[in-house]
Amino acid sequence: MKFYLDVRFIDISFDASVHFATTFTSKTEANADQFFNELILALDRRNVDILHSEYFRIDDNPMLERRTLENHLFYLERSTAKIEIDHYYIEDPNQDMSVTENLLQKFYSNKKPVAELARRHKMPVIVKNRQTRDNIRNDFYYFSLEHLSPKSEN
Numbered sequence: 355m356k357f358y359l360d361v362r363f364i365d366i367s368f369d370a371s372v373h374f375a376t377t378f379t380s381k382t383e384a385n386a387d388q389f390f391n392e393l394i395l396a397l398d399r400r401n402v403d404i405l406h407s408e409y410f411r412i413d414d415n416p417m418l419e420r421r422t423l424e425n426h427l428f429y430l431e432r433s434t435a436k437i438e439i440d441h442y443y444i445e446d447p448n449q450d451m452s453v454t455e456n457l458l459q460k461f462y463s464n465k466k467p468v469a470e471l472a473r474r475h476k477m478p479v480i481v482k483n484r485q486t487r488d489n490i491r492n493d494f495y496y497f498s499l500e501h502l503s504p505k506s507e508n
Contacts, residue, residue: 355379356413357386358422359393364403365481365497370490372402372497373480374437375429377412386411388503395449396439396499433478434489438498444469447502456502470505 360375380386390409397404412419442453445468451459453469460467479497481490 355381355383355386355411356419357409358412358426359390359409360406361393361397361404361408362406363397364405364484365400366402368481368490368495368497369484370495371482371484372437373429374477375426376477377423377426378409383411392449392501392503393499396501399450399452400497400499429480430478433480435479435481435492435495435497436476437479438496439475439477439501440471440498441473441475441501441503442469443472443503443505445505447504449502453500453502468505472503 357378357380358375359378360373362371362373364370365372378386378389380389386409390407394404394407397407412422440453444453444456445460445466447453447456448459457467457469481495482488483490
């Protein structure tokens with residue numbers, strides 16, 4: 355199954371408006387929902403103000419898929435920066451904590467503190483200064499996320 359993800363948020367530390375959109379695949383609707391929820395929780399850990407967040411399936415409607423992908427190409431042409439997303443698999447992650455905090459908690463609880471970095475992505479985003487609406491480019495912008503997934507599901 356193929357999905358389209360669209361998230362807009364305010365990065366308070368940069369006073370920037372960020373638009374992040376991408377496609378992703380999933381074997382089931384439940385896995386797609388879990389992936390999306392984990393990503394939103396990762397943004398929550400970064401203390402951003404989420405303005406809009408949605409995802410929807412695009413491969414079950416050829417016209418929707420074509421139009422969505424055309425729009426996404428337009429989005430990619432307008433992207434000004436990249437965000438880093440590190441996708442970790444960790445046993446029973448606490449989504450309120452970073453990967454480091456999760457590992458420390460497991461260590462102090464006498465559990466095996468293991469996290470597996472599954473993928474590291476640099477995803478294109480559109481970033482604008484909230485006051486001037488000028489583009490903020492990669493050389494002036496850095497944002498990273500830790501996307502935590504339960505290890506048993508990788």
